[in-house]
Amino acid sequence: MRQSVLTRAIIFGIAIVAAIIYLVPTFVSPLPAWWTSFLPTDRINLGLDLQGGSHLVLGVKVDKAIENNIERVRTDLSNVLREKGVSGASVDREGTLLHIAVPSANTERLRGVLKSDFAYLVEAKSPQTTGGKSDYFLTLSKEEIRSLRDYAVDQSLETIRNRIDQFGVSEPIIQREGQENILIQLPGIQDPERAKDIIGKTALLEFKLVDDTANVEEAIKTGPPPGRQVLYGHAGRGDGIGTEKQAYVVESRPLMTGEYIQDARVRPAQQLQGASVELILNGAGARLFEQITAANVKRRLAIVLDNRVYSAPVIQERIGGGRASITGNFDLKEARDLSIVLRAGALPAPVEILEERTVGPSLGNDSIREGVISFVVGSSLVIIFMILYYRGAGAIADLALVFHILFLLAILAALKAVLTLPGIAGIVLIAGMAVDANVLINERIREELRAGRAPRSAIEAGFQHAMPAIIDTNVTTFLSGVILFQFGTGPIKGFAVTLCIGILTTVVTAVYMTRIYYDYRAMTGKLKRISI
């Protein structure tokens, strides 16, 4: 008996010291140098709702990426068919379907090409032959679509991660969520709108020739001529008058896209011009750009980003060296943001914001203050009630409550758990539930005393008989906490975590810790009367 009490007391002593050590980094800052060398430095992290920041869920428009891909396949296919001499073939895209029409005489050769070069295409419906012409309807295979989807989401995630890194956010969380979504958490961010801009831009850069022979007004009214499209840009931004929409008729087919960009740099404003972004192209890009400019001297080349024309300068001469610049009368901040997205590359598909939660830092501070106040008031009420109702036994339960809180916080710190506002509410709530086990035990002890048992055996029986109910009640609450964790997002998960850990610590402190005290009393032979 003596041995067992001593051992248990020592174990709890060690646990308490360990808990305090784990909590030091959370409450002491900065830590002394000798501490960091061999003691834990993990601390309780504050969730976005407490420290301020942005939580975003982006949906990648995968369908768009697949459509783009099918369009690319269409171009490839018609080129290959031409090269391999499958004459008279035409390839059209109808949504996600490729419609190939060939003279019936050529179907064998078409099949050959499809089999050798386009194995990832499958027949969407069976071919039809009418009047010497055969129509084939092909689409991407399921595996191909799945891998395209994965690629689009993974690539978007990488690109967004790049952009955020360059934008400069400390400890961002960027991860895939579900099949097509990306979860982004940006703690402590000052300008969420700007961050959203940078993250959400598709940043598809295209160089397109302006068709100066077309009549712009007519194209707007009656639709552009075939192979052309109408795009808009802002004109006259720099002169202080404001923005005016200007329409351009451009060739739909881009001569070049942003995939060749090696670097993008901000060039500060010069006398008459706003800041601009200089593009540095890689080797292949530089050669292509030279060819394009050489072939189109005196024509206007529109620089289009996400279907908006930034500028459309006249090509004066062949441009070698792989440098181009985008001017648009930006201020320095805009130019910087643009250079970030161009450097990080385009997203393979557009993204949309499905969910956004932004909390300012002042609200977080208020929430923490309110949480702490309700915790102090709530647990004080419980502590006072327990002493009034159970006297000495109540005081023991209160002591167990204090240790429970110590352990709960220490475990949260050790697990680097994220404390959220509902998490704080969970700590407060658990403070009210923590004494439940002691209530069950004390009520039982009272019953046993009334039944005429001596204090010592009443305590023994009280603990023993209360145990099954204590286990069952805590298991049920724990189970609901686990379900909540499964269901929840961010802040709610924080609540589920504190609930589950709190239940474990209450059982330990309320049952085992108080037992040590009573066993000690019994051991020293002073258990003639108990205050309960």
Next chain:
Amino acid sequence: MELIKPGVTIPFTRYRYIAVAISSVVNLFVLILLFTRGPLLGVDFAGGTVAQLKFSKPVTIGEIRNALGELGAGDTVIQDFGQQGSNEFLVRLQKTSAQLGELSEQIKEGLTKQFGSGTFEVRRIESVGPKVGSELRQKGAWSVIAATIMMGIYIWLRFDLRFGLGAVVALIHDVLVTIGALIVANYEFDLTIIAALLTVVGFSVNDTVIICDRVRENMRKIKRESLETIINTSINETLSRTIITTGTAILVLLALFVLGGGVIRPFAFALLVGFFSGVYSTIFIASPVVLFWEKRLIRKSPSTLKVSSVKK
């Protein structure tokens, strides 16, 4: 100090018919509310945008609506938020920021025009797309249902099927009463409410567990009595601990409700209602279900029926 004097015997089971009648009416009322007026859905579930604004001087809702211009029109709801005199408001818009572009920029611009810069702060802005909203709604409902069934299965395994069934009926009652109270009090349903409902499910089953535990013990001790008497004795014997364990939770919840701030208030309210309901339903719903099962459906002598299946 003693709340319930030992030896007090209140014939709870005798009131079961009237209690079941009252509860059925209340639950029916909640169901009607749920399908007619429906719960007030927050942005988490309905989609849309909510912005929390704080002003440095008193302003009226009309002035804010004015300042928001086009944004303030239509289905936009503006309401007081936070403590009296804190000049905080919630603006609820149907649109999400994805549709509106730079929503908080627009709000800021409008407010600056009306009130001057530096006199207000956009403290929080949450925007949820309609697709995410309906997904969360479904997941939330399912998690509450799953938790309820799991509690029933747990009680079934630990005690027996009758108590498991009783517990499930009692939990459905508690969840419905909580939902009803939230609708009547005009609180919005959001993710924290689902957290509250799940906690209600996990906590209010505790009282059922305590009574089941005592019934099992008493069945062994007093075999000659009817199940009704045993249940009634058990309820009375455990009454004070039922009241105290819930009471301490109520104490901290009152602190949260009064002092915890606007975001936590609906959550604390839901728990308060759910925990009260949990005590009531354990005594007046779970036990009658057990008795009903016993008397109407099985018609066996209870004492021979149960002790054999009791696990320990």
